[in-house]
Amino acid sequence: MAHPVRFIPILVLLAICLTRGTEGKYRKYAKHVLLVSMDGFRWDYIDKAKTPNFDRLECYGVRSKYVTNVYPTNTFPSHYTAITGLHAESHGIVGNYMYDPDFDEIFTIGTHDTKWWDGGEPAWITARKQGLTSGTMFWPGSEVEIQGLRPNRWYYYNESITYDQRLDIVIDMLKVDKLDFVTLYFHQPDFQGHVSGPSSQGLIDKVEEMDEYIGKLLHKLVVNGLKDDVNLLIMSDHGMTDIDHDNKLVEIWDLVDRSLIERTVDTGALMHVVPVSGQEQAVIDAINSHPHFTAYRKADIPNRLHYKNNRRIMPIFVMADEGWTITFDRDFTRRYTKKGGHGFDNRLMSMKSIFYAIGPNFKPNYAAPPFKSVDLYPLICELLGIRPAPNNGSLCNTADFLKPYRNYNDKFYNYGLLNLLRFYSMQQTRHRKKDGKLTYDLY
Numbered sequence: 001m002a003h004p005v006r007f008i009p010i011l012v013l014l015a016i017c018l019t020r021g022t023e024g025k026y027r028k029y030a031k032h033v034l035l036v037s038m039d040g041f042r043w044d045y046i047d048k049a050k051t052p053n054f055d056r057l058e059c060y061g062v063r064s065k066y067v068t069n070v071y072p073t074n075t076f077p078s079h080y081t082a083i084t085g086l087h088a089e090s091h092g093i094v095g096n097y098m099y100d101p102d103f104d105e106i107f108t109i110g111t112h113d114t115k116w117w118d119g120g121e122p123a124w125i126t127a128r129k130q131g132l133t134s135g136t137m138f139w140p141g142s143e144v145e146i147q148g149l150r151p152n153r154w155y156y157y158n159e160s161i162t163y164d165q166r167l168d169i170v171i172d173m174l175k176v177d178k179l180d181f182v183t184l185y186f187h188q189p190d191f192q193g194h195v196s197g198p199s200s201q202g203l204i205d206k207v208e209e210m211d212e213y214i215g216k217l218l219h220k221l222v223v224n225g226l227k228d229d230v231n232l233l234i235m236s237d238h239g240m241t242d243i244d245h246d247n248k249l250v251e252i253w254d255l256v257d258r259s260l261i262e263r264t265v266d267t268g269a270l271m272h273v274v275p276v277s278g279q280e281q282a283v284i285d286a287i288n289s290h291p292h293f294t295a296y297r298k299a300d301i302p303n304r305l306h307y308k309n310n311r312r313i314m315p316i317f318v319m320a321d322e323g324w325t326i327t328f329d330r331d332f333t334r335r336y337t338k339k340g341g342h343g344f345d346n347r348l349m350s351m352k353s354i355f356y357a358i359g360p361n362f363k364p365n366y367a368a369p370p371f372k373s374v375d376l377y378p379l380i381c382e383l384l385g386i387r388p389a390p391n392n393g394s395l396c397n398t399a400d401f402l403k404p405y406r407n408y409n410d411k412f413y414n415y416g417l418l419n420l421l422r423f424y425s426m427q428q429t430r431h432r433k434k435d436g437k438l439t440y441d442l443y
């Protein structure tokens, strides 16, 4: 018959296994994480408008002064960075419009083919791979099968689904489906910023309207009993600056003879150029003759942009100064006359965006320093208690937003026999450290 002492090691191992959830690095905080994006919400819009609900978030949660987004500061690259923690050159969504020389195909924002999207692992997939559930009420990439998986509930992008309907769907995902991680996307105030410009009254009105949706969301979380179970993060993908299509719009053919260029890709604050073989330097020199555009040989693109190591970045890359536009067809661009634009250098303050967070695990009334959008993915993974995939961000930059950890969900771990076992295992660990060897018999 076995001596009772022989069971002790088994109990210790059991205790160690059971307590890993609370004492290991990966642990879950509140039940749900809800990530909301309001497109094109510049960091300082808040100061221009009456925003009582954003102010409420600031008072009861975390507000970062601003977020530095990935380059280029465009919707698809930036949203995919926030959800994967990767720079654009690493996740491969290097633009809203791209050319891939291996595929010999063009990507537009309606491209859902997996082969374009397999350079990163979105948080909704990381969650699913580790046994959690996820849902997306829109997000770039959320309609795509990645690593053979999709969110548990997702929608094809459709702007006719009203903002009120989106809020109701998200509440349903949290309350009824009980999904662990949920995203919600609004295409404003970006659209208004393009139409009337970031300094317009129309923009201020739109910001105040978006503030009302924040109020509605908070109200719905409260009345549905979700307030204490949801860590809510509110972000944006880029800012907005004034553009001038009368005086600051340049057609590339004004600078470079057509015979020297094989292909141009994308327009606006940037352009990729494929020169005719042997004409690379001639094309670069011609573009650089204009004082407000800078053409780089691919290898010379500044390292700080993290925007060169990808085949979808063409041999010559053109960056416009703030407010300037480069196009392949002036009439085409003017047909969609716009007062505001983005996609410019992510160092510009006009390209910075908002960040707010509120919920049981976020500090109240915490003025957070600026951080980078690559840091969002590791924060989301931390809140979900899952291991992040390799990424360019760091939890170190956001960890201070959180209250000291306390496991709100798993009371199971905190009481009774398991706690005694945990205490016992900690004692054993102490003994081990003190003596440099095990102080009890294993067998």
Ligand SMILES: [Zn+2]
Pocket (backbone or CB within 6 Å): 039, 040, 074, 075, 076, 190, 237, 238
């Ligand atoms: Zn955007």
